[in-house]
Amino acid sequence: MSQKTGQQVYNLTLKIHRYDPDTHRSWIQEYRLEAGRILRFVDLFRKINEEQDATLAWNSSCEHGQCGTCSVKVNGKSLLACELLVENAVQYFNTTTFNIEPLNIAPVVRDLLVDLEKAYERLDKVRPYIIRPAPALSPGEEYPISPHELEGYVNATRCINCFCCASACISSHRTFLGPHAMLAAIIRVMDPREQEKQERLKILYSDQGVYRCHSSRACSFVCPKQIDVAHFIALAKEGGITRKR
């Protein structure tokens, strides 16, 4: 028996936002289902496909919080559906009715599935790789980076591009490239192996960059990887990312 709520089975109502690309029709469909306490929301979607409606479209890949494919909004909160257990959802939102929408970060392809290719275009603009690598200090050996130096930005490298932060960020829907795109740029400003700092700083401080951020911290609040995204952005605003540590 669940120690948290004392319940074994829940009667849930999922109100899922649907979209049909063939007819361009949008509607909200209600599914009622019985679910065990530790089923995850991806399991619920699968259950709907198997028992009620095979046409409901949604997406996932690793289903253990490492790839960021199954992001959706549940009762307004952007999260990974593979990490949300029924029991926790009931407790957190204090209801058994859940309103489920696709992330508002790119056009919807169908139902809960958004066009991630489009969403990634903004990330591609910050060039998420080393543009001009520093030559090895001694040939045939790795470039030395002290654990202390790595510590400065390693948390930002944990981002899985789930776009939860981008969807929660009020600035993200205009020209801002998005909190996680800022992280990708900040990483390479702080990474000693990147020589091309000027172009990076230009993007970061452009009208699509960090000054779009209103410091609401919504990004840090929703990040399923618990990355303090807003901290890195604040650091970039005050010039802290180019300072030698």
Next chain:
Amino acid sequence: MSKSLKIASTLQCDLLIIGAGGAGLRCAAEVLEKRPETSVIAITKGSHPQKSHTSTAQGGLAAVDPKDPADKTIYHMFDTWKGSDCTADQGVVRKITEAAWEQILWLETRGMHFSRDHNGKLSKRTFGGHTLNFGESSAYRAVFEADRTGKGIMDTCWGESLKRNISFINQSIATELLFKDNQCIGCLVFKQKTGELVRVLSRATVLATGGSGQVFKVTTNCRQNTGDGLTLILQAGLPIMDPEAVQFHPTGIVGPGILASETLRSVGGILRNKELEPFMERYAPKMKELAPRDLVARAIVSEIREGRGVLNPDHRLEHVWIDLRHLPDVVHEKQIPEVTGFFKKYLNIDPKHELCPVHPSNHYHMGGIPTNASGEILDRSQKVIAGLFAVGECAAASFHGFNRLGTNSILELITMGKFAADRVLDYFNSVSDNLPEAKGHLTLSRFSQYLEAGGDDNIGKIRDALRTLMTDKVSIFRTEAGLLQTMETLKELKDRADKTALSSKSLRMNQELFQHWELDNLLSVSMIIARAALDRRESRGAHYREDFPARKDEFNYHTLVSMTQFGEVEMAKREVDMSIFNEKGEYYEKFGMIERKY
């Protein structure tokens, strides 16, 4: 509606990568680095390359650092050979282990965020089966990026490909390889978002579609791993090698199937059955929980089979417990925080106070598309198929033989990806610039069949039945009776699938449509696994026959299985390459038919 399914357009490229995971994009990045004018198209089934399975690999990647005074490449070769239960191909083992460190440096200089030691050099950790001096002591051989090494590889290979202007076609499936005069000239691609069929013509094609773990009910593998690449090859009349070689991890976490790592047992975790009996004492009185992986996995399944398992009502799965309650707080907090975190996150269980449910989990497919040491695909008579390559988990070169060592898979991705790229570049010099034409015929008829079928079964339910069957009969324990029965049931499931109507006939992002296609692939892969397991009347590496529990010399070969029509299987053999042994150089005797005992 099905009438509107037709080949909408034709794209052309020099290099086509089917499967943009770690292996596929390592290959693409190398080709683009060496020959920037190459036009490369990479297809991925997921919504983006970063969502590939490679991103989830945790532990590390093995490579002998030439600066390490204690470790030697020959030890890594030996460990791999021994781990493979003497069925790896020694030429490939040598080639990969010798190139390993150079490929680590490739990743490092292109921005992978490896964990560092206090000197700023790459940190190293130990891993099961990796030893110094031919088994004497543990080797510190695995470099890593915290607990997200695969993500580091994926991000780096994706970034490098993006930097050099690769074209991606995401959320799309390669459905059929195209051939002209025994040469592969591209494939047909179904773009899920638009519902269009596109023909891609290429001078060289690399298959890198990853694993097939979705064949089993409990698996660590991602949802995309449905063995598509293997089915593309079978469809083309080509063989698959060693499909019966499937690896299981003893302790997967009930629910998501992810690993509860060996560490839980090495820090003192105790396995218990329904009666809370610490049952390992009966199976391995001395080693108990620390017995080798396969022995522990068999013990767990035996307990469940004999009625001492516990049913998880939510996931409808029988399991045993791992008990961590007696471990001191400091162990929970310092030594096993990640795994304890998984139990908390996915089961709402606090391992300090509650028992944790575990079940063996499918983990890795050693078998795959047979290639040589350059990733070129071989037919039944070992002849190279022009223009067609395979790398990564879908391929079998064979670096892992019948059992893969931890950290050797992602090493294989980056080395074989590079070797295939070298060969592709050579191949470009020998093949003309003109792309021949071919139509392809299978996809249209298969998809039309899906769209026209009538009947009220459900794809998801058939898939669940298939995965339960494979877990029950073709995983940890295999018997002749069980395998025969499985093959019969698979035929029934295939009949059911053929008759299942789709709820919607739309072509655009109709997930039921492509899941039907995936189900057909799962059925095919299951069939060849079961059949190969039936013929291998011995136990070797991860393949365990309850009725033939020992390894036998008469089975010292690789299985080759072909199947163009479902259920009509043809078997053949490929010799195990024992070149290191046969050359009789230093330490050659370590590379004979040795025992896999630790």
